[in-house]
Amino acid sequence: MLKHELILLKNMMQPGYTGSLQDYERTGGYQALRKVVGKVPPTEVTATVMKSGLRGRGGAGFPTGVKWGFLPKGYQGPRYLCCNADESEPGTFKDRQLIERDPHQILEGIVLACYAIGAESAYIYIRGEFVLGARILEKAIAEARTAGYIGTNILSAGITANVWVHRGAGAYICGEETALLESLEGKRGLPRVKPPFPATHGLYNKPTVVNNVETLANLPHIISRGPGWFASIGSPPKSTGTRIFCVSGHVKRSGNYEVPMGITFRELIYDQAGGMRSNKPLKAFIPGGASAPFLTPDHLDVKLDFESVAAAGSMLGSGGVTVMEEGTDMVWAALRLMEFFYHESCGKCSPCREGSAWLVQTMRRIVAKRGRKEDLETLVDLCKNIEGRTVCAFGDAEVAPIMSTLKYWRPEYITLIHEAEATNLIRPEQIVGRH
Amino acid sequence: MRAIEAPSSHGHRESVMLKEKYQKEIDDIVSRYPVKRSALIPLLYLAQQDEGFVSETAMKEIAGLLRLTPPQVYETATFYTMLNLKRVGKFHLQVCKSLMCALAGSDTVIGWVKTKFGIGPGETTADGLFTLSAVECLAACGTAPMMQVNEDYYEQLTEDKFDRILADLKKDGTCSLKTGPFMWPEAPKAQVKG
Numbered sequence: 185m186l187k188h189e190l191i192l193l194k195n196m197m198q199p200g201y202t203g204s205l206q207d208y209e210r211t212g213g214y215q216a217l218r219k220v221v222g223k224v225p226p227t228e229v230t231a232t233v234m235k236s237g238l239r240g241r242g243g244a245g246f247p248t249g250v251k252w253g254f255l256p257k258g259y260q261g262p263r264y265l266c267c268n269a270d271e272s273e274p275g276t277f278k279d280r281q282l283i284e285r286d287p288h289q290i291l292e293g294i295v296l297a298c299y300a301i302g303a304e305s306a307y308i309y310i311r312g313e314f315v316l317g318a319r320i321l322e323k324a325i326a327e328a329r330t331a332g333y334i335g336t337n338i339l340s341a342g343i344t345a346n347v348w349v350h351r352g353a354g355a356y357i358c359g360e361e362t363a364l365l366e367s368l369e370g371k372r373g374l375p376r377v378k379p380p381f382p383a384t385h386g387l388y389n390k391p392t393v394v395n396n397v398e399t400l401a402n403l404p405h406i407i408s409r410g411p412g413w414f415a416s417i418g419s420p421p422k423s424t425g426t427r428i429f430c431v432s433g434h435v436k437r438s439g440n441y442e443v444p445m446g447i448t449f450r451e452l453i454y455d456q457a458g459g460m461r462s463n464k465p466l467k468a469f470i471p472g473g474a475s476a477p478f479l480t481p482d483h484l485d486v487k488l489d490f491e492s493v494a495a496a497g498s499m500l501g502s503g504g505v506t507v508m509e510e511g512t513d514m515v516w517a518a519l520r521l522m523e524f525f526y527h528e529s530c531g532k533c534s535p536c537r538e539g540s541a542w543l544v545q546t547m548r549r550i551v552a553k554r555g556r557k558e559d560l561e562t563l564v565d566l567c568k569n570i571e572g573r574t575v576c577a578f579g580d581a582e583v584a585p586i587m588s589t590l591k592y593w594r595p596e597y598i599t600l601i602h603e604a605e606a607t608n609l610i611r612p613e614q615i616v617g618r619h
Numbered sequence: 620m621r622a623i624e625a626p627s628s629h630g631h632r633e634s635v636m637l638k639e640k641y642q643k644e645i646d647d648i649v650s651r652y653p654v655k656r657s658a659l660i661p662l663l664y665l666a667q668q669d670e671g672f673v674s675e676t677a678m679k680e681i682a683g684l685l686r687l688t689p690p691q692v693y694e695t696a697t698f699y700t701m702l703n704l705k706r707v708g709k710f711h712l713q714v715c716k717s718l719m720c721a722l723a724g725s726d727t728v729i730g731w732v733k734t735k736f737g738i739g740p741g742e743t744t745a746d747g748l749f750t751l752s753a754v755e756c757l758a759a760c761g762t763a764p765m766m767q768v769n770e771d772y773y774e775q776l777t778e779d780k781f782d783r784i785l786a787d788l789k790k791d792g793t794c795s796l797k798t799g800p801f802m803w804p805e806a807p808k809a810q811v812k813g
Contacts, residue, residue: 197806262653274717274756277801284800305653312664312701313757315770320800348651352698353660356755370659370685372698397654432719432760439761439803474718474756503759506719520718524755530698 189425191417192401193442196285203320205327208288214333216407217292222341225447229300233403235411237424242268242359242396243473243502244577245490252301254383255391264302264387264464266368267294269310269317270359273473274524275504278377278428278440278583279397283317286401287324289423291347293400295334296407297346301393309364312569315605327504336568356528360576361394363530374532375576419446427500431457433507434464450484453507463558464509468592472501474521475581477588478514498588502530514593515600519547533574539566540582544612547586555601563590621813637680640669647682655685658668659695665701672703700754708743708750713767719760728764729753729779748789761803771797 191484194344195201195211208214208322234249234587255263261445267290271279279594294306309392310318323538328334336344339584350368352358362376368395372543386392402425406414415424429452432438443452449469453459471488477498479486493500508517513570526540551553567583590597630654648661662684666677669781673696682692696702714728732751736744740753761763762774773784773796780796787794
């Protein structure tokens with residue numbers, strides 16, 4: 185098995201580690217904050233993060249330091265930091281563990297980011313279902329406030345950084361950063377048209393940075409151990425550091441595994457997660473959450489870094505790896521994900537709102553063996569009219585399961601349709617359709 | 620976000636206003652934001668915690684507290700699945716049905732509820748104790764199948780475990796099988812020497 189150093193899960197792997205302030209400080213916690221606040225100029229902190237090559241862990245993989253750099257220089261009004269803890273991408277459950285087991289690691293990252301971008305207020309937007317996580321964070325914030333790491337005049341350096349927890353209320357789309365901001369403003373979570381981007385017009389129309397939980401949790405380590413150290417881990421220069429991959433589905437040992445980026449799916453699935461749960465071989469896997477197109481056993485040696493997965497026709501996304509064994513009905517699997525997207529479409533853009541309903545209807549028909557020959561064409565046509573035609577990336581995501589299963593397992597669709605034709609009575613519309 | 624029903628008119632809340640009951644909490648929540656409207660979802664949660672659902676009366680009161688119009692409150696309240704606009708059972712069983720849980724047998728879990736309690740998704744038992752909802756991903760894919768009951772997660776469900784949870788809930792209102800601070804796989808145990 186691969187030997188490597190854990191960064192984000194290291195503390196919680198120690199027996200008896202509770203995630204309290206005391207435990208966190210004992211492992212060197214808040215030393216990064218002490219190192220920079222009032223001592224190193226904020227611009228230098230941003231430069232350090234840029235040099236580390238850290239990219240967003242939420243799904244899009246945008247370079248964190250560059251994102252911070254987009255904030256307007258010399259702007260005098262308030263700026264905001266939002267920690268995206270909306271973790272809702274099916275297949276992903278890493279932020280939940282980071283929040284509930286080591287909350288101070290995230291809080292230190294949040295305060296470091298506040299310092300770097302000059303934000304005096306930070307909101308942790310946590311999905312509403314994480315009631316326990318929200319409580320743990322609130323307790324940790326209170327501890328950090330008492331210790332002088334959060335609040336006004338932190339570490340007696342005259343810097344203000346307040347942090348609040350804000351619970352969402354059950355809407356996948358609020359993980360999209362502009363929908364998150366709308367929701368935080370007390371509105372329906374509908375993504376905004378971009379530009380303008382949150383960097384200039386974000387929360388309350390003020391300059392805002394939105395960063396994922398895991399992204400922020402990396403910051404204390406980058407500041408403490410230097411950008412060179414971080415940039416040497418993983419698959420440099422473009423995919424640096426470790427990532428927590430969430431393995432689910434038909435494996436022996438599902439769960440969260442922190443590994444350097446650049447290991448292969450084979451290593452992750454067979455070495456870390458113990459391989460397949462039964463003697464059935466692997467049939468398919470989703471490499472990066474429900475929004476990422478399915479891949480096949482031929483892709484097992486693809487490296488888990490942003491570029492390699494993109495080159496294989498999918499995306500590393502949120503790090504949710506779902507494994508399916510031989511025998512899994514791929515049309516059914518695509519329908520399940522399509523039902524998710526149908527339920528979660530926010531309704532703002534017509535192609536996505538209406539298209540998701542059509543896709544679900546057509547897919548249900550096929551799975552129920554009532555499909556028609558022309559349905560496959562209809563599916564592709566619908567997908568092409570959704571992809572790239574919506575305000576946010578949800579449209580591209582929702583067509584991924586169908587398009588990718590059609591690409592690799594088209595015969596399964598055709599078999600279902602043939603069975604439909606063989607067993608069904610002739611329907612009037614079929615007679616009309618035949619010449 | 621679909622199939623939203625109109626708020627029930629049987630919102631016979633006692634005439635105690637949220638403001639009278641929760642003045643301190645409300646002030647604290649509102650003080651966190653530079654713009655009042657941001658306090659809307661937290662206040663809707665407060666109303667739900669108080670009454671078990673978000674009533675029209677509560678929405679009107681919250682509108683007044685945040686200087687919003689009732690439709691502004693209503694448009695937000697109807698968007699979010701966790702805000703119940705009608706009463707649900709004392710225990711709201713929310714079984715995840717997304718693909719990752721389905722691979723691990725979540726449809727079977729929904730089947731147990733059907734066989735044991737005679738309710739399907741969206742239905743409540745006659746005694747008002749249990750409501751079943753089939754919900755989308757709750758971020759517990761590695762420990763599937765799972766369900767959330769009110770605030771708590773129950774994971775790696777088996778039929779025995781499921782039976783015990785439901786029995787405990789009925790008897791004690793809570794169950795010790797709920798997940799604590801999440802970690803999977805678990806941390807290695809401290810090595811026992813000798």
